[in-house]
Amino acid sequence: MKIAIGSDHGGIHLKETLKQHLEERKIDFEDVGTYTEDSCDYPDFALKVCEKITDGSAERGILVCGTGIGMSLAANKVKGIRAALCGDVFSATMSREHNNANVLCLGERVLGPGLATMVLDAWLDTEFAGGRHQRRVDKIMAIEK
Ligand code: RB5
Numbered sequence: 001m002k003i004a005i006g007s008d009h010g011g012i013h014l015k016e017t018l019k020q021h022l023e024e025r026k027i028d029f030e031d032v033g034t035y036t037e038d039s040c041d042y043p044d045f046a047l048k049v050c051e052k053i054t055d056g057s058a059e060r061g062i063l064v065c066g067t068g069i070g071m072s073l074a075a076n077k078v079k080g081i082r083a084a085l086c087g088d089v090f091s092a093t094m095s096r097e098h099n100n101a102n103v104l105c106l107g108e109r110v111l112g113p114g115l116a117t118m119v120l121d122a123w124l125d126t127e128f129a130g131g132r133h134q135r136r137v138d139k140i141m142a143i144e145k
Pocket of ligand 1: 068
């Protein structure tokens with residue numbers, strides 16, 4: 001699985017923790033920035049990650065900002081993206097199993113690194129259940145049209 005990962009300045013430290021974890025798990029990823037602690041605009045990085053997914057160069061994306069809220073708002077404006085802001089393992093699991101979320105949003109100022117890593121693992125390791133959930137996801141995607 002190829003992952004695109006991005007953050008603003010508010011999420012850059014948690015992003016580094018998550019990148020290290022992805023390396024340990026031998027999961028291929030591309031960091032689209034930001035690369036410094038200088039103040040920047042989270043929608044720019046949300047768009048970069050989402051475009052990696054929509055152009056087929058990544059299967060899924062991870063976005064980190066201070067709260068995860070701005071990233072999720074921006075990512076869900078991009079056609080084909082189902083971004084889930086998750087603050088717990090249950091939500092992360094359900095976002096995959098029921099919603100087939102292709103982007104995980106996390107808040108560095110909300111979650112500690114330990115919980116964020118557990119949330120990421122749950123999200124990475126859960127498959128979409130399909131069935132009745134496919135019909136509902138199809139209805140979400142139909143709203144874009
Ligand atoms: C940046 O200060 C902060 O607004 C951003 O990281 C994020 O939390 C927005 O939703």
